[in-house]
Amino acid sequence: MMSKKPPEDWITQLPAISAIFAAAKRGRAGCCGRSAGGHPLCCIRYGERKLPTHRATYNSAVASGDPGNYRRRAGERPHVLIFAAIHGLELEGTAALMDLVHLLETGEVRGFDPADGQALLRLAESVTMTLIPIANPDGRMRHPELDAMLGLDLEKARYRMQGAWIDGSVAGWPEVKAVHPIVASRIKHLGAYFNDGGINPMHDSFPVLLCPENQALFRLVDAERPDFILSLHGGTNVTNHLVPPTFVPPYVLRHNAAINRALLAWSQKARLPLLDSFAELPADGAVRPGELDSFNLMSALHHYCGAVVLLYECNQGLAVIDTPQLDYAEMRLAHGGLFRVLLEHAVATAGQELRSFGARAGRRAAEP
Numbered sequence: 001m002m003s004k005k006p007p008e009d010w011i012t013q014l015p016a017i018s019a020i021f022a023a024a025k026r027g028r029a030g031c032c033g034r035s036a037g038g039h040p041l042c043c044i045r046y047g048e049r050k051l052p053t054h055r056a057t058y059n060s061a062v063a064s065g066d067p068g069n070y071r072r073r074a075g076e077r078p079h080v081l082i083f084a085a086i087h088g089l090e091l092e093g094t095a096a097l098m099d100l101v102h103l104l105e106t107g108e109v110r111g112f113d114p115a116d117g118q119a120l121l122r123l124a125e126s127v128t129m130t131l132i133p134i135a136n137p138d139g140r141m142r143h144p145e146l147d148a149m150l151g152l153d154l155e156k157a158r159y160r161m162q163g164a165w166i167d168g169s170v171a172g173w174p175e176v177k178a179v180h181p182i183v184a185s186r187i188k189h190l191g192a193y194f195n196d197g198g199i200n201p202m203h204d205s206f207p208v209l210l211c212p213e214n215q216a217l218f219r220l221v222d223a224e225r226p227d228f229i230l231s232l233h234g235g236t237n238v239t240n241h242l243v244p245p246t247f248v249p250p251y252v253l254r255h256n257a258a259i260n261r262a263l264l265a266w267s268q269k270a271r272l273p274l275l276d277s278f279a280e281l282p283a284d285g286a287v288r289p290g291e292l293d294s295f296n297l298m299s300a301l302h303h304y305c306g307a308v309v310l311l312y313e314c315n316q317g318l319a320v321i322d323t324p325q326l327d328y329a330e331m332r333l334a335h336g337g338l339f340r341v342l343l344e345h346a347v348a349t350a351g352q353e354l355r356s357f358g359a360r361a362g363r364r365a366a367e368p
């Protein structure tokens, strides 16, 4: 029976994160906005960012034939943005980002495989990183008594994550998404998916942003113009996997597929399971959205700044029989591998434009 109590250095509390950021020596910490409930969105950046002169919006730069009029050009230092807990209690990624901050601040490997830690330190010399450990602090602060979902049964987990209706019944899919924003008069308990305004930030009213958390995130993205944006989720007891983004150009899927391949190789070596959710996709990434695909936060972020967007689902170690259950150590190891693979990919592809990655030779650019 695995211990339910997280280790001492598993850090997911907002005040603890604020204090660590305030004391940071190497990273540049700040508050990039406030939630609907008034909580700070803490972020920290490692490495310098040399921005192009902002001459165009991203989509205008693309229409000009050169995305470099908005964002990084080939050969410039890559920039990776990673945010966790956009669903407030999906804290596996939060703890892992705090392990990454610890590594970058002290040089000491915590939580990750030592080889991955050393690789991350080397990679940090060539990649700028912006990290947001809790992107939905309202959801997180609704259950400060919890540091993880590990060991909870499915009913208890769903009550905390998705909430409860006015009759006391626990909310679940699809009803929890059928009304949005959540109407206060219909619920007894608001789950951690939502900010204090009842909005699940993944399903904001794109392109019009309703929730202040997303407004802050998009402001930050426009200011920093990252090349890769990784969103970290916990997905009950799924096998860890990357989720293919929707409504993005083929090159974004090609980058995703390459990172997925590298992560599969890493996972095999580390003996941690990874589901290959790209196995069915064509290698050139030329897929059309399915009938029921929608334009979510990750699609919107791509179209706002041109970044390659990635979404990772981690197993949460719930007490559900006959399902895979990771423990704290495995969750941390898995994220260390993910961060390493992503940064290695960012460095390996820094010499070329994002859109030319994996493109078939001789393919002509589209006419304006």
Ligand SMILES: [Zn+2]
Residues within 6 Å of the ligand: 087, 090, 233, 234
């Ligand atoms: Zn999630």
